[in-house]
Amino acid sequence: MGLEERNGHAYYYRKERDGDTVRSIYAGSGRLAQLEAELDRLETEGRKHERQRTEELFRAEQARLTSADAVIDDAYPVRHLLELAYQENGYVRRPNRVWRRSNG
Numbered sequence: 001m002g003l004e005e006r007n008g009h010a011y012y013y014r015k016e017r018d019g020d021t022v023r024s025i026y027a028g029s030g031r032l033a034q035l036e037a038e039l040d041r042l043e044t045e046g047r048k049h050e051r052q053r054t055e056e057l058f059r060a061e062q063a064r065l066t067s068a069d070a071v072i073d074d075a076y077p078v079r080h081l082l083e084l085a086y087q088e089n090g091y092v093r094r095p096n097r098v099w100r101r102s103n104g
Helices: 030-088
Strands: 002-006 009-018 021-029 091-093 099-101
Touching (some): 002 030
Antiparallel strands (some): 002 009, 009 021, 091 099
């Protein structure tokens, strides 16, 4: 984005990229140029703030999932002991993962 000053006058140009080519598009002069520049600056700050907020939410969710993984990892030995207890008492696990008393 560019607020340019030429011969004591302010001109504002927006930059647009089309592949490798960058084009300058005239957006206004004088007070309008200054207002356009300020508006673009505020929009950029807003995007930056939104990106930071998204990153914070991502880190919080990542921490939550990491703690959930830790709980699952802690539960694995208990689940393994339960499976052994079921097997010792004559239960089998069906394909739908339900424990049933063995007929044999």
